[in-house]
Amino acid sequence: MSVHTVLNPATGQAVRDVASASIDETDAAVDRAVRAQRSWAALAPLERADALRRFSRVVEVHIEELAQLEVLEAGHPIGSARWEAAHVAQVLAYYAGAPERLIGKQ
Numbered sequence: 001m002s003v004h005t006v007l008n009p010a011t012g013q014a015v016r017d018v019a020s021a022s023i024d025e026t027d028a029a030v031d032r033a034v035r036a037q038r039s040w041a042a043l044a045p046l047e048r049a050d051a052l053r054r055f056s057r058v059v060e061v062h063i064e065e066l067a068q069l070e071v072l073e074a075g076h077p078i079g080s081a082r083w084e085a086a087h088v089a090q091v092l093a094y095y096a097g098a099p100e101r102l103i104g105k106q
Helices: 023-042 045-061 063-074 078-096
Strands: 003-007 014-019
Touching (some): 045 078
């Protein structure tokens, strides 16, 4: 198994080692994603909207944690990283309304 070291670009210091996925692990992940997409596509629009809203709330609860990870991984200033994390939550909340606007599938 090979390992990749994630470096903080601002300091050059190692943040964490992560294992590289094997071909079999990658294939298994793709298979899980295909199954997950089929499950997502089968959800009623309101269920999709509710799922996106729940995801948005989880991101909101973890904005500081996500921002700190972004600082370590990408070297962004903390203010920018906090804005980016908050913006993810806002985008999720915005697009939660899209499934509810699908005509004929309510």
